[in-house]
Amino acid sequence: MGKLDSGPLGGATFDDAVRLTGFxxxxxxxxxxxxxxxxxxxxxxxxxxxxxxxxxxxxxxxxxxxxxxxxxxxxxxxxxxxxxxxxxxxxxxxxxxxxxxxxxxxxxxxxxxxxxxxxxxxxxxxxxxxxxxxxxxxxxxxxxxxxxxxxxxxxxxxxxxxxxxxxxxxxxxxxxxxxxxxxxxxxxxxxxxxxxxxxxxxxxxxxxxxxxxxxxESPKYYAAVGKVDKSLGILKKMYAANTGRNKDDFPVKYLKSESKIQTTNYENNISCERKVIRILKTVLSQIKSLYQPPLRFTTVLMCSIMFTNMFGMFGLGMWLPELFVRFERYQALHPDSTISVKELASLFTEDASEACQSFFDNAVINNTVAMGVTSLVFNFASCIAVGLVNIRSVTMVALVLGGGSAGSIYWMTSSVQNLIVSCIFQATMITANMTIAGIGVELFPTTVNGIAVCLILFSGRIGAVLSNILFGYLVDSYCGVAVLVVSVVVFLGGLLCLFIPSDNNNRGLASESSNVGVSVISDRQFR
Structure with missing residues (x-):
């Protein structure tokens, strides 16, 4: 097996080697x-x-x-x-x-x-x-x-x-x-x-x-775990596919080491069981380090923000089509009347036989399509905005708008009004979700940012589970209460964004282990 080398002839860093494969x-x-x-x-x-x-x-x-x-x-x-x-x-x-x-x-x-x-x-x-x-x-x-x-x-x-x-x-x-x-x-x-x-x-x-x-397989993964010959072989195939030339014409003959990593004797007879135990111990150690100074505040803050985001995105967000159905059913029965969400909640639960009648309206699909288009446009615009303004500002604005739009659903009295605020809510929630993980990667040291992002997502999923339990329990009786709870939680998440550190001081906990390290957890770190 080859090694990460630092020789002067025919060598390149991993990023340079990928660049030389073309596009x-x-x-x-x-x-x-x-x-x-x-x-x-x-x-x-x-x-x-x-x-x-x-x-x-x-x-x-x-x-x-x-x-x-x-x-x-x-x-x-x-x-x-x-x-x-x-x-x-x-x-x-x-x-x-x-x-x-x-x-x-x-x-x-x-x-x-x-x-x-x-x-x-x-x-x-x-x-x-x-x-x-x-x-x-x-x-x-x-x-x-x-x-x-x-x-x-x-x-x-x-x-x-x-x-x-x-x-x-x-x-x-x-x-x-x-x-x-x-x-x-x-x-x-x-x-x-x-x-x-x-x-x-x-x-x-x-x-x-x-x-x-x-x-x-990812060539960067192979490079990180010491299988450099396989990594280089994949890069050569990429070069051949992109350029139409022979893979042997690839100018890089070996990968330069970008940090001092001990790569000798990597392949040994260590059992998979011992690897798993070693990885689990390191994962627990990294999680523990996230709850110690100077990362404790940042960890709790980012986990809380993701909790609020997914509490809304996968709580109210997953029940919006059901609310659309109820609005359309009511307006089909009472075309000249209006009704609020809190009044709509138990409308179709009084008569069990009617509640179980199949109902499908093209207007419901049109509404959800409108939400999808709005979210796509909003997310595309946010990708451009991230390059122009601070990503924290994008997240804060998205969550504040999301919380406000969720709360306004409580007072909506028609499907059109509900559609407008629902489009805003869905678009802002998805945009915030995309940017929160990016902030997490930026704030945490490379040695722990993979675990940090996993922990942030874990917190968000806990929020999603709790909000769905809340909606499932309250949607037929106190739907308005559930909507307001989502509004308050998401809005608080927007306010928490004010406390996100504006610099990278959190990166002082540990030095970067390797620029070619795996982006989740690499067994090489545990050797």
Whole structure:
């Protein structure tokens, strides 16, 4: 095996080597497959908002049970928050991406075939657990292929596909959910539109998993764990694909060391079990260091801000389509009347038989599409704004606007008013979510920023779980209270942004371990 060398002839740093591969066919393919991966992640996150209200009659679901289905998905993602980062450092990003996509697509299809609510809850938990793999790994994997010049720009635009998924999802729902399909298969379960919808979501994910089979492992990962020959081999293939020339013409013959890392005798007979124990000990040690000076304040602050963001984004955000349905049903019955959210809450719970009648209106889909378009435009504008103003300011403005718009829903009396404020709320919540993680990477030392981001996301997912429990319990009786709670929590998150440090003093805790280190957790750090 080769080593990271510092010789003068034919050597280059990793970033220089990636730059010398050019930018062409390989990068276009990596952008496409990673963007589709992000699209699938968005599909899974937004799926519950459309599928389970449509399945409510068939499965005899109450609003509280729909909330539990949402919680099951979010709980799965919360449980797996650190798991996939550790696994990716043991076996590489590519294997995790392949395995999780294939498994998650299969679980989604199995969920569509399940006749029992209990098994569907289990499937949604597994969906959340498995999709946490790509969700945690895809951006590091994607960025490690990109030349430094294009890394931030391509990552930002790749991230827009998450927002795009929330535009495509209601369009698919518009095409599939109104279909008149109802076939009883042996009395076990009914083939219905919502089941078809889940199958349509599951199949592309399996195809994306198969696509990753032809993609290489991250060369930066290989360099970080000492497998430099493999890293260089991938860089040569990238060069050949981008330029059309022979891979042996690649000008870099070895990678220069960018820090003093002891790479000798890396390959030994250490068992996987000992590696796992060593990684777990280091993870716990890094988490402990985040709650000690000088990082304690920053850690608590960023975790709190992400908690408030996802409390709103995956709480009220996942229930907005249901509120749209209720507004449209009321206006269909009372075209000349208005009604507020607090009055709307129990409107369709008094008559159980009526509440279970299937209702689907194109206006509901139009509303959610409008929200998706608004979010996409807002996020695109925020990508430009981040380069012009302080990223903290973007996050603060987004959360304050989100909290204000959520609160105003309480006093809305028509579906049009509800649509306007919902568009603002959804767009600001997604924008804030995108920027909070970026701030976290900037504030924490490189030696712990991977764990710090995982911890921040973990806190956010806890907020998402709690808000869905809140909405599931209150939506039929005290919906207005739930909306106001979200408004206050999100607005407080915006105010907390005032306390985000404006400099990088937090980076003094530890020196950077390596510029070619893995972006989650590298076993090389534990040697």
């Amino acid at each position: 062409g066919r390989f990068h276009y393919e990596s952008i496409l497959v990673c963007s589709l991966c992000v699209l699938i992640i968005g599909f899974q996150n937004g799926l519950s908002a459309y599928v389970f209200p449509a399945a409510q009659c068939e499965l005899h679901l109450t609003s509280y049970e729909i909330g539990l289905l949402n919680v099951a998905f979010l709980a799965g993602g919360t449980v797996s928050c650190f798991f996939w980062g550790i696994l990716a450092d043991l076996y590489g990003r590519r294997k995790v991406l392949i395995g999780t996509h294939l498994a998650n697509g299969s679980v989604t299809i199995l969920c569509a075939l399940s006749p029992y609510t209990t098994s569907i809850v289990l499937c949604r938990f597994l969906n959340g657990f498995l999709i946490g793999g790509p969700g945690s790994i895809i951006f590091p994997y994607f960025a490690e292929f990109q030349p430094p010049k294009f890394r931030n720009k391509t990552s930002c635009y790749c991230g827009l596909f998450f927002t795009l998924s929330w535009l495509i999802l209601p369009l698919l729902a518009h095409l599939i959910l109104p279909l008149s399909i109802s076939y009883n298969l042996g009395g076990v379960f009914v083939v219905s539109p919502w089941r078809l919808f889940m199958v349509v979501i599951g199949i592309p994910e399996i195809l994306v998993g198969l696509w990753f089979v032809r993609m290489p």
